[in-house]
Amino acid sequence: MWRSIAAKSRVVARNFCAIKTPNNRNKVYPSQSHISIWVSSQSSQNLRFLSYFSTNPNENDHSQSSSDDSSMISGEHNDNQFEGLSEQTSLPFSENGDAQMETFTSGDVNADSFVGEENVESEAYEIDVEKLDNVLSLLQSIVDESLESTLDSFSLVLHEEFVVKVLQTPLVLGENLIRFFKWAMKKQDLSVTTRVIDVLVSSICSRDLRRKNAYALWDLVREIGEKNEGLVSVGSLNQLIALLSKLGKGKAVLEVFHKSKDFGCVPDSETYYYTIEALCRRSFYDWAWIVCEKMLDQGPLPDSEKIGKIICWLCKGSKAKDAHTVYLLAKENNKCPPKPALYFLIGSLCRDDGTVKLALEMLNDFEGEAQKYAIKPFSSVIRGLCRIKDLDGAKQLLLKMIAEGPPPGNAVFNTIISGYCKGGDMKEAVEIMKLLESRGLKPDVYTYTVIISGYSNGGQMEEACYILSEAKKKHSKLSPVTYHALIRGYCKLEQFDKALELLAEMEKFGVQPNVDEYNKLIQSLCLKSLDWETAEKLFAEMKEKGLYLNSITRSLITAVKELEEEGLAKEVSIEA
Incomplete structure (x- = not known):
């Protein structure tokens, strides 16, 4: 972050007072003008004065700039003191060339961005192209055990920029990158930074999906993190977790997750998401729920789409009730999962007798247009209520659907009719069928068959035959099950003659016994x-x-x- 801000500040300085020396064409230094900047501290909101550098403002002869290079490079005047300014910052000059003072509010500059210092010599570092080519040629080839000794023969003076350039170069084997990094760590002139580790992890994870290199990378990151707390970033761990997840290494992912605390990293939403994904891929649903609980307790939550995926994974692992807990917390944080995830959750809750009522409560979250098209979750809840024999609750929900939507179809009516018939309440079953007809719907063969079966089971053969006659009027072809229910009823009453008559009648209505x-x-x-x-x-x-x-x-x-x-x-x- 501070590097980015420093870079921006240097652009501003160069716009007004940059020159290039003949001997150092890639080095840019400010002219000898006095630039003073007021910067407010974000923490204290008190203005403090930072001097970028100070020379005699009357000496504007650029010919002296070369002679002053040495004092500037020595670090006596550090250009990183200019950090925190945006590219749009203006530094007005007076007529005599002096820089005027400009005051900035706390919204212009973040004082926390002034982290660390880097001298001009570091900023002016130039990569030796010839040595870089030698290293890349070595790493881009298949190398045996002599890689480290060959690198020693190059007599490299390692710098962070040089190492980053090597790590970012494509077509380098991941194994060789890891070996190069280990070799570079042993050199006294290289200080391992968070940036270098991030670049290494990003390079390996984006180009290499081999298990061997993934584990080697994790071993290296763990070694660094255990020795230097706070050096490994959570972003690097997230990329490593995602890589191991793609390789199907759920246990390794869990190890990385637990180690993040030892590294001084605070898991973010991506950490939790990728860890849960990896564990669910391997069907480690119990472990996934443990990680999920930590996410719910400590936060933060991923975005709505990822929350929806977590809910679906838990449902597939028969943890619909736990998935419902995730849904409730997401709703509190205004991160409502997508509709397919909600439908899947409601359907999963309805499969278990103990969680049907939770699914019923979720239907209250559908309003307006969302409710009008939510026929699938409403149908699932009605089936669940009928299965647990809460027929009155199912009927009330049916009436709500008729009044507010979504409009119920034959399947919803048939589910409730079947429930009443199985319970022996034929009066309610017939009323629901009449309600179906009042909606302009036509009772199908299944509707008549269910009611005939209910009457036959109760020995009410006269009523069953009446329903059969109604079915014949509206359907030219009936189901074998329709006649089977009647034949079974007559056999139960030992009225075999009527049973034989029905058997002969079946073929007339296109039904083969x-x-x-x-x-x-x-x-x-x-x-x-x-x-x-x-x-x-x-x-x-x-x-x-x-x-x-x-x-x-x-x-x-x-x-x-x-x-x-x-x-x-x-x-x-x-x-x-």
């Missing part, structure tokens, strides 16, 4: 009325239609037939 209808009817004939003859006829009819009766039912027919024959034989012998 299947094995289930025949099987149920044959078993009932054999077990309840011992009518093996009718059972045999049905068996023969099945063969003609290409249907096959299971061996148990066939054996049942044979057993009943033999029983009856034995009984007749005994009667004949007694009479004789």
